[in-house]
Amino acid sequence: xxxxxxxxxxxxxxxxxxxxxxxxxxxxxxxxxxxxxxxxxxxxxxxxxxxxxxxxxxxxxxxxxxxxxxxxxxxxxxxxxxxxxxxxxxxxxxxxxxxxxxxxxxxxxxxxxxxxxxxxxxxxxxxxxxxxxxxxxxxxxxxxxxxxxxxxxxxxxxxxxxxxxxxxxxxxxxxxxxxxxxxxxxxxxxxxxxxxxxxxxxxxxxxxxxxxxxxxxxxxxxxxxxxxxxxxxxxxxxxxxxxxxxxxxxxxxxxxxxxxxxxxxxxxxxxxxxxxxxxxxxxxxxxxxxxxxxxxxxxxxxxxxxxxxxxxxxxxxxxxxxxxxxxxxxxxxxxxxxxxxxxxxxxxxxxxxxxxxxxxx
Numbered sequence: 001x002x003x004x005x006x007x008x009x010x011x012x013x014x015x016x017x018x019x020x021x022x023x024x025x026x027x028x029x030x031x032x033x034x035x036x037x038x039x040x041x042x043x044x045x046x047x048x049x050x051x052x053x054x055x056x057x058x059x060x061x062x063x064x065x066x067x068x069x070x071x072x073x074x075x076x077x078x079x080x081x082x083x084x085x086x087x088x089x090x091x092x093x094x095x096x097x098x099x100x101x102x103x104x105x106x107x108x109x110x111x112x113x114x115x116x117x118x119x120x121x122x123x124x125x126x127x128x129x130x131x132x133x134x135x136x137x138x139x140x141x142x143x144x145x146x147x148x149x150x151x152x153x154x155x156x157x158x159x160x161x162x163x164x165x166x167x168x169x170x171x172x173x174x175x176x177x178x179x180x181x182x183x184x185x186x187x188x189x190x191x192x193x194x195x196x197x198x199x200x201x202x203x204x205x206x207x208x209x210x211x212x213x214x215x216x217x218x219x220x221x222x223x224x225x226x227x228x229x230x231x232x233x234x235x236x237x238x239x240x241x242x243x244x245x246x247x248x249x250x251x252x253x254x255x256x257x258x259x260x261x262x263x264x265x266x267x268x269x270x271x272x273x274x275x276x277x278x279x280x281x282x283x284x285x286x287x288x289x290x291x292x293x294x295x296x297x298x299x300x301x302x303x304x305x306x307x308x309x310x311x312x313x314x315x316x317x318x319x320x321x322x323x324x325x326x327x328x329x330x331x332x333x334x335x336x337x338x339x340x341x342x343x344x345x346x347x348x349x350x351x352x353x354x355x356x357x358x359x360x361x
Contacts, residue, residue, distance in 0.1 A: 081173070081174045081175065082108065082173050082174055082175025082176075082178070083106070083108060083109045083110075083111070083114065083168055083169075083170040083173045083175060083176060083177065083178045084106075084107040084108035084109070084178055085104060085105065085106060085107060085149075085166060085168055085178045085179065085180045086105050086107045086180065087102075087103045087104060087105065087166075087180050087182055088103040088105070089103060089182070090180075090181075090182055090183065091182075091183045091185070092182065092183075092184055092185075093184070093185040093186070093187060093275075094153075094156050094184075094185075094186055094187070095156075095186070095187050095188075095189070095276050096156060096157060096158055096186055096187065096188045096189070096276070097155055097156065097157070098155075098156055099152070099153065099154050099155070099156070100152075100153050100156050100184065100186075101146070101150055101151070101152050101153075102118075102150065102151040102152075102153070102164055102166070102182045102184060103150045103182075104116075104118075104149040104150055104151065104166035104168075104180060104182075105148075105149070105150070106148050106149060106168060109168070109170050109173060110170065110172050110173045111170035111171055111172040111173055111176075112172075114168050114169060114170040114171075115168070115169040115170075116130065116145070116148070116149045116166075116167070116168055117130060117131050117166075117167045117168075117169075118130035118131075118145075118151050118164060118165070118166055118167075119164070119165045119167070120137065120162050120163075120164055121162060121163040121164070121165060121181075122162050122163075126165070129143070129151065129164065130143075130145055130151060138159060138160070139153060139160070142154055142155045142156075142157075149166055149168060151164065151166070156184075156186045157186060158186050158188045158217055159186075160184060160186050161184060161185055161186045161217070162184060163181055163182070163183050163184070164181070164182045164183075164184055165179055165180070165181050165182075166179060166180050166181075166182070167179040185218075186217070187217060187218065187274065187275050187276035188215060188216055188217040188274075188276055189216060189274070189276040189277035189278075189279070190213050190215060190216030190220045190272040190273065190274060190276075190277065190278060190279045191213050191215040191216070191272075191279055192213070192279045192280070192281055193211045193212055193213035193220075193222070193253065193270055193271075193272040193279065193280075193281050194211070194212050194213065194281070195209070195210070195211050195268075195269070195270045195281035195282075195284060196209065196210045196211075197209050197268045197284035197285075197286050198286055199284075199285070199286065199287065200286070200287040200288070200289055201257075201260045201264075201286060201287070201288055201289075202260070202288075202289060202290075202291050203260060203261070203262065203288055203289065203290050203291065204259050204260065204261075204291075205259070205260055206256070206257060206258055206259065206260070207256070207257040207260050207264075207286070208254065208255070208256045208257070209224065209254070209255040209256070209257075209268055209270075209286075210253060210254055210255075211224070211253035211254075211255075211270030211272065211281065212252075212253050213272045213279070216272060216274045216276065217274070217276075218274050218275060219251075219274065220253075220272040220273060220274050221250050221251065221272075221273055221274065222249075222250050222251075222252070222253035222270055222271065222272055222273075223250070223270065223271040223273065224248060224255045224268065224269075224270050224271075225268065225269045225270070225271065225283075226266045226267070226268055227266045227267055228267075228269075228283075231246075231248060231255065232248075233248050233250065243261060243263060244257070244261065244263065244264055245257065245258040245259050245261075246258060253270060253272070255268075260288050261288065262288050264286070264288055265286060265287050265288040266285070266286065267283040267284065267285050267286075268283065268284055268285075268286055269281055269282065269283040269284070
């Protein structure tokens with residue numbers, strides 16, 4: 001009986017077809033569905049006795065077919081015909097500058113000295129993080145390998161957000177290569193957002209308040225506060241803001257008043273937040289004032305009257321000759337008076353005069 005059992009186990013270990021085994025055999029149930037015979041026939045009573053459960057487990061452990069325990073199975077063991085990897089967390093996260101582990105656990109292997117590699121996968125393609133026993137790239141001075149294959153980042157930065165692939169090659173195993181992919185997210189706290197609040201707005205007019213920051217990861221969500229009290233997304237949900245008419249976009253940080261009321265005046269501040277934390281801008285005051293239509297009309301009339309009076313005064317001054325249009329030139333010559341009995345004749349050369357005698361009769 002035991003000789004037949006040993007031969008069947010050797011066939012199983014060598015990778016041969018074991019369809020000749022009984023479907024109800026403990027060996028078939030131990031090795032999994034891929035080794036079970038698809039048959040509706042009942043197994044004779046001798047078949048179960050041929051493969052006692054305890055003997056099967058002891059033999060498989062002694063021959064090296066079974067090496068490690070497997071959680072979730074009733075027998076507590078699994079076949080080590082191939083290298084098998086697992087991870088405790090496929091989507092880990094951490095805050096910037098904190099420590100994080102990317103677990104890569106070797107669940108099954110026969111090779112004593114497997115080759116272990118880590119690669120960082122980005123839009124530009126994969127790049128080595130751990131190869132030939134050394135940390136390389138951006139993590140060279142910020143990461144270590146914890147046996148057997150877990151990658152520990154001691155000081156994570158925002159640039160470490162990416163997918164990481166753990167690859168283990170075991171030359172002596174029937175399935176010699178296995179890999180797992182881990183998606184790491186490094187969260188970054190938002191910086192103080194830039195807030196824009198109008199200082200004064202006319203009553204009944206629209207007004208827009210903006211809030212923005214671009215450092216936080218994941219992308220920040222925004223909250224607005226009036227006099228240190230949070231403004232709800234829907235004004236109708238709060239008695240204090242029931243009469244206000246505005247829209248608030250938490251994704252873009254925009255608070256827009258459709259028609260400003262006197263009650264909307266106050267100090268406004270904005271908070272940018274994500275999973276890593278939050279930051280706020282200092283409060284800024286917004287005033288609401290009334291538009292004096294009568295005063296504006298009277299002011300315009302006064303300006304018109306003043307302009308009309310100035311124009312009439314200038315025209316009157318021209319008519320009375322207060323603004324002379326004659327121009328004096330340097331070539332005008334004044335003829336001297338005749339009182340000395342001499343006639344003065346001007347020659348072509350200026351300044352050269354001749355005189356002639358004249359007789360007065």
